[in-house]
Amino acid sequence: MDGMSTTDSGTAWRRRAEDRLTDAGYRRGGARTALLDLLDEQRCARTVLEIEDELRGSGRAIGRASIYRVLDELEQLHLVQRIEVGQGIARYERLAPDHHHHHLVCRECGAVVPFTDDGLEEAIHRLSAGAGFEVTGHDVVLHGSCAACRAAAATPA
Amino acid sequence: MDGMSTTDSGTAWRRRAEDRLTDAGYRRGGARTALLDLLDEQRCARTVLEIEDELRGSGRAIGRASIYRVLDELEQLHLVQRIEVGQGIARYERLAPDHHHHHLVCRECGAVVPFTDDGLEEAIHRLSAGAGFEVTGHDVVLHGSCAACRAAAATPA
C-alpha cells in the first residue's frame, strides 16, 4: 500500500501542499482535498464564490465556511496567496516559488490577468532595501481596459 | 460676509476640488465641505471609520452614508484615490498629480506608510506599454514589518 490515490495526481505544488499540511499536523478531509484539487488546476486568482460554484458544478460541493478555513490554513503555510484587486473581494491563487506574478485588472469587465516583469521585480527589490521596513512581500495591480472591452467600446452596436 | 470661510482656506487641491465639483454640477453641502476640509489636511490614506471618528472628534460629525457617497463622487472626479491594502477595508486619500505614491503596510500593527520611487514608476511605465491592456493606473503595496514592530519583537517584555 501507499498514499498513491491522493498524492500521485499532483503537480509539484500539489505534493508540496500535501506534505506541508501533514507536517503541520493537519488531517486529510474531503473539503481540503477537493479544494487542493481545484487550486492545483487553476491558472489565476479566484474568489471564494467562484471556487464554491466550480466545486458545486463538478459535483464536489463543500461548505463555504470550509473554503474560507482551508484557504486560510493554506495561506499561512504559504501555499496560496490572497490578493485583492479592488471592490474588497479577496481572491486566492496557488503560490509557487517559480511562478511569482502580478495582475492586470480590467476596470470594465473585471477580468484579472496575470503578468510578470523582471524590471519591475528588480525595481521593487532595490527600493525594498532602502525602505525603513523589512519588506517581506509585495503586490502590484495595474488597472486599465482589456483588449476585449476596448474593442467593444470602439464598435458600438 | 463672503465666501472666504470655505474657499480661501484651501491648498491647490482644495481649490481644484471645489472647482471640479462645481463644474460637475454639485452643490455645497455641510457634509461635503467637512469632508473636503479633512481630506485636505490628511497626509495618507484613511478608512471611512477613521474619517468618521476624526470628524466627530472635531465636532463636525456627518452621517456615514454621506462619507461613502461623497468619497465616491470625489473618486470619480479623480480628486481622491481609493486604495486597498488588505483585509478588504478601503482607504481613501487625496489625489494630487504631483504627489503620486505607494504604500508600505506593516503586517503586525497595520500601519500604512507612503513612499515614492522613481525606478519603480519607470519600470511600471515601461511594462505598461507592452501589456495587452491599456493601463490607466496602478497600485503597489509592500508588506513587511515596520521599525517599531521589529524593535518590539526584538525586545521581549
Place this chain on the structure above:
DNA sequence: TTTTCTGCAAACTGTTTGCAAAGGC
C-alpha cells in the same frame, strides 16, 4: 476512542440604498 474536520446557521463588519427632512441656489 480521541481529536480534527466539516457543514450549517447565526453573527459580524464594511458598504450600499430607500426615503423623508433639511438645505443650497
Place this chain on the structure above:
DNA sequence: GCCTTTGCAAACAGTTTGCAGAAAA
C-alpha cells in the same frame, strides 16, 4: 420653489464563528 444633499435605518455581501455531527488517525 425646485432640486440636491444629508442622515437615518434597513438592506446587502463577503467573511467569521459556534456548535453538533461525521470522519480521520
